[in-house]
Amino acid sequence: MTAKTLLLALPLALAPCGAARAAAADLAEAGVAAEKITPPPGTLMAGYYFDRAASGVHDDLFAKAIVIQSGGVRAALVACDLIGVPRECVEAARRAIEAATGIPGAHVMISATHAHTGPVVRSPAGARRASGGGKESATAFAEALPGLIAAGAAAACANLAPARISAARGFEDSLSFNRRFHMKDGTVGWNPGRLNPNILRPAGPIDPDVPVVHFASAQGAPLAMYVNFAMHLDTVGGLEISADYPYTLGKLLGGLKPGMLTVFTQGAAGDINHIDVAWGTQTHGHVEAARIGTVLAGAVTRTFPHLAAVSAGPLQCRSRLVALPLPEIAAEAPERARAIIARRGLAENPPAFLELVEAYKVIDVAERGGKPLEAEVQVITLGDTLAWVGLPGEIFVELGLAIKRSSPFAQTMVVELANGSIGYVPTRHAWPQGNYEVASARCGPGSGEMLCEAASCLLREAHAAAVRAAPR
Numbered sequence: 038m039t040a041k042t043l044l045l046a047l048p049l050a051l052a053p054c055g056a057a058r059a060a061a062a063d064l065a066e067a068g069v070a071a072e073k074i075t076p077p078p079g080t081l082m083a084g085y086y087f088d089r090a091a092s093g094v095h096d097d098l099f100a101k102a103i104v105i106q107s108g109g110v111r112a113a114l115v116a117c118d119l120i121g122v123p124r125e126c127v128e129a130a131r132r133a134i135e136a137a138t139g140i141p142g143a144h145v146m147i148s149a150t151h152a153h154t155g156p157v158v159r160s161p162a163g164a165r166r167a168s169g170g171g172k173e174s175a176t177a178f179a180e181a182l183p184g185l186i187a188a189g190a191a192a193a194c195a196n197l198a199p200a201r202i203s204a205a206r207g208f209e210d211s212l213s214f215n216r217r218f219h220m221k222d223g224t225v226g227w228n229p230g231r232l233n234p235n236i237l238r239p240a241g242p243i244d245p246d247v248p249v250v251h252f253a254s255a256q257g258a259p260l261a262m263y264v265n266f267a268m269h270l271d272t273v274g275g276l277e278i279s280a281d282y283p284y285t286l287g288k289l290l291g292g293l294k295p296g297m298l299t300v301f302t303q304g305a306a307g308d309i310n311h312i313d314v315a316w317g318t319q320t321h322g323h324v325e326a327a328r329i330g331t332v333l334a335g336a337v338t339r340t341f342p343h344l345a346a347v348s349a350g351p352l353q354c355r356s357r358l359v360a361l362p363l364p365e366i367a368a369e370a371p372e373r374a375r376a377i378i379a380r381r382g383l384a385e386n387p388p389a390f391l392e393l394v395e396a397y398k399v400i401d402v403a404e405r406g407g408k409p410l411e412a413e414v415q416v417i418t419l420g421d422t423l424a425w426v427g428l429p430g431e432i433f434v435e436l437g438l439a440i441k442r443s444s445p446f447a448q449t450m451v452v453e454l455a456n457g458s459i460g461y462v463p464t465r466h467a468w469p470q471g472n473y474e475v476a477s478a479r480c481g482p483g484s485g486e487m488l489c490e491a492a493s494c495l496l497r498e499a500h501a502a503a504v505r506a507a508p509r
């Protein structure tokens with residue numbers, strides 16, 4: 038694909054007086070707000086397999102909310118600068134939002150950007166489990182989070198006013214890389230290292246799509262830019278709290294459109310990160326995060342001339358709970374896993390990384406006692422043009438691409454780590470290849486395809502209903 042920007046093909050209104058129809062009555066309403074969720078210094082930080090406490094704040098973390106209203110229906114899109122939002126927090130936040138605003142919980146999509154330089158978020162139930170994280174700061178944050186998310190959504194709801202919504206799809210293929218590689222020895226490597234001579238080729242694709250949705254007031258003042266892109270947020274590292282590259286993205290876009298809030302959501306990026314194995318001197322840290330945010334801001338900026346008005350149409354919210362199979366574990370595996378975890382951090386004979394990853398998975402899976410993992414697939418659509426698909430967990434990119442391909446909507450945004458965090462969701466064909474994401478996955482082979490199937494089904498239903506509702 039060579040096109041720098043893919044124009045959004047807007048379906049034309051077929052009404053005889055189409056132009057007149059697209060008047061003020063056609064405007065949806067939107068409200069935008071951001072609630073600061075930065076935890077205090079000393080908070081246990083997420084992202085890696087070792088404990089580290091935050092030393093300070095490079096940039097603040099937020100729960101950013103966009104509330105949309107059309108035809109009397111309201112929905113909220115909330116994006117949190119966090120590694121993930123546990124299901125219990127999502128449910129508590131939805132209850133609080135419903136109580137404060139009347140927006141039904143099922144109409145609320147709460148997602149995490151997957152920032153690796155934010156707090157550990159461990160629900161009280163999660164803290165009781167064996168896989169670490171029972172630290173006080175992690176549960177304290179999880180207890181405060183639903184209220185903060187609800188405050189953001191309620192503030193956005195209070196700001197509801199007629200809005201001009203427009204959309205476009207940007208393109209950026211220089212930032213993201215599939216981090217799984219076919220190696221010369223026949224294995225599939227995971228982050229095999231820069232300039233590794235044993236790399237044959239990437240084991241999967243990337244998704245260069247940068248779908249954006251712009252919200253402006255009826256007078257045209259910019260309110261928010263919704264940006265979705267599939268690439269792990271793990272470019273900063275270190276001990277300072279940071280939202281990672283979306284921080285620079287928001288700062289630059291806010292400079293171009295003063296007063297505008299940038300709401301970044303993570304695409305299907307389970308196997309996608311920023312590491313260019315062919316670039317021997319690629320740096321990391323805040324400078325690299327700023328470079329990435331700058332390039333992505335460029336991709337978004339290039340969509341400005343192509344932002345096409347989205348006519349209001351029906352706002353629809355659909356969800357389906359999918360019972361995902363568990364990965365198989367041997368009967369003696371939990372005992373072995375506990376022994377491995379007990380050796381964690383030892384100076385002598387500490388467990389290997391993949392051993393530890395697998396051990397945590399085994400304990401979590403064994404504790405379910407065979408109970409399938411419940412996953413919510415959520416689809417929010419506006420008219421017959423825009424679709425947001427929320428999937429819990431870190432979704433392999435091919436699954437996201439498959440959903441977009443099957444979607445009848447002009448612009449479909451796949452949002453991972455939405456409404457829960459079930460861990461990695463590999464494709465079926467990645468299972469026999471093994472390595473990190475597969476070793477870590479709490480759901481079994483075929484789970485990703487089940488989520489795709491459910492999403493495609495909901496998208497088809499929503500599109501058929503939108504077409505039926507369109508004026509003829």
Ligand SMILES: [Zn+2]
Pocket residue numbers: 151269431
């Ligand atoms: Zn991850």
